[in-house]
Amino acid sequence: MKTMDILLQNETGLHARPASEFVKLAKSFEAKITLVKDGKEYNGKSILNVLGMGAGKGTKIELRAEGEDEETALEKLSELVKSFSE
């Protein structure tokens, strides 16, 4: 399993369009994608879970990937999150 800490810096956080883009990309990987916020785990391939986290600007989350393509998954997903604040 690979993990990485991310700070959401864009205005909308993981809401609205960023949330659905994240889920779409997460779904393209074999690996299980989990987001952890305040000790709670959320399924990164579920739009309901990602929105339900309520992760707005300034939220710290841990990103976990577990499976064959975990390395690529982690890299691509963290890149996507960074691109939101550009």
Next chain:
Amino acid sequence: MKGTAVSPGIAIGKVFLLKKIEVESLQKNSDDPQKELAILETALKKSALELEKLIQASGEKLGETDAGIFQAHLMILQDDEFVQTVRDHIQAEKLCAAYAVVKTAEDFYIQFMQIEDEYIRERAADVKDVGMRVIKSILGTGTGLEAMPDGSVIVAQELSPSDTASMDSQKVCGIITESGGRTSHAAIIARNLGIPAIVGAGGITEQVETGTFIVFNGESGEIFIQPDGELVKKYIEMKAVKEKHKKLLMQFKDKKTFTHDNHQVELYANIASQNDTSAALENGAQGVGLFRTEFLYMNRDNEPSEEEQFVIYKKVLSDMKSKPVIIRTLDIGGDKNVPYLGLEKEDNPFLGFRAIRICLEKKEMFKKQLRAILRASIFGRARIMFPMISCLEELMTAKEIISECMQELDKRSIEYDRSIQIGIMIEVPSAAVISDILAKECDFFSIGTNDLIQYTTAVDRMNPKIAELYNQYNPAVLRLIKTVIENGHKEKIDVGMCGEAAGDEIMAYLLLGLGLDEFSMSPPCILNIRRLFSLADMNEAVNDAQTVLTMKDAREIKKFLEERNKKISER
């Protein structure tokens, strides 16, 4: 019975009662989880097919926004967690498929409603809507809307996007719902489709059945269940008159605004949210003369971010295509409840800390709004307007803040309209008096009559005891308006008006004669004024305005203008 009128027109027809599913009466438990799982799978597949069809159909019928809603629905329907939670309920708790769906949707709904984000709250309603779709499919009930006969008045607890998308609007002559307000989904759709509608009619679903004869007035909010023959006759006549008039007015929809002798003016719409642009366009607005931005700041716990505002301004500008949109910066004061601004209660809120006075003090908040407007400005024709300007210093400071915002955007290499027009509202008598000085420093004026009358005559317009003193025909007010228009024209800037008076046909004619360039009003008034102007003669209007300016009191002026209006309307 009465409700909130949200879409004008008269409806006469038979009720089509949209029954809601009584969640309480659903069977809860089942002994056969395998069977329930199979039922669930079939219902999920069927619902997905329905949604795919809706996405296609709504793209053609109601516009892209609705297609977007159904795409979100499909994503929820196919969400791993959603489906898995339902399955878990069925297997672990031995719940029936339908009940398991209700429980799952309800749980997500509650979770979403706890999040302080408008977007996520909207999705909460979507989860419920998706849940209902699956349940209907399991129970095999459908909405029944497909079988609705011609000339129906839909009566429902509330209408979801799924309901409105599956109804054949040709068969609907009216809509009444128990819940909802002016901006509810049902209200917006009804206005877009031109179907009369009333919302907030509490208890109506208990009082009627499918087939009950009903009449209602989408302007007054009155509802008559099983009315007598006399009343029906009266309403049939009223409806015929209104429809004839509406047809006549529709000829003016896509026309410019000319007087009989070819003097041209502009008729704009006043809007109060991003949902009002369709009403503006449907009614032939040539632009937006007043986009009130207060709604962005109210009913919430924190100020809206730059990004959030940008999205909304961009939407309004692109929806209005290349038509001008005058965005008024925050106009709020101590009489409105905006807790996070920490405003103190004042004895005289209308003479107090409000509008531009607050913005100049809370500079960072003001800059967020200005940057959002500037960023959105490349998506249409935005103009910025400051409310409540009472002296030159305020205007100069506000303009300086705009320059700062522009520099900040330059640093971020963000594009904006560099020649964006900046104007002010003239609603304080001091501003009207020095309008010659102010005109040199801005690109347009917009006269706000509601406050200008109140401040000039020292009459609180909310106080019923002195209501008679609040009078738009007061010669002092008219002289100020004349001064403002003349001073604007001397500096070659456009002078508009965005108060109630601009949409009042008797006053509008006088304003035309005084030389007003742009009239901004609530959308339903536009076509009526365009028609009236087409019958009027500019030379005559100018002469009439001069006559009015020699008159001594409001009553005399009103009588004169009413007579003129009658003559012109009969042409």
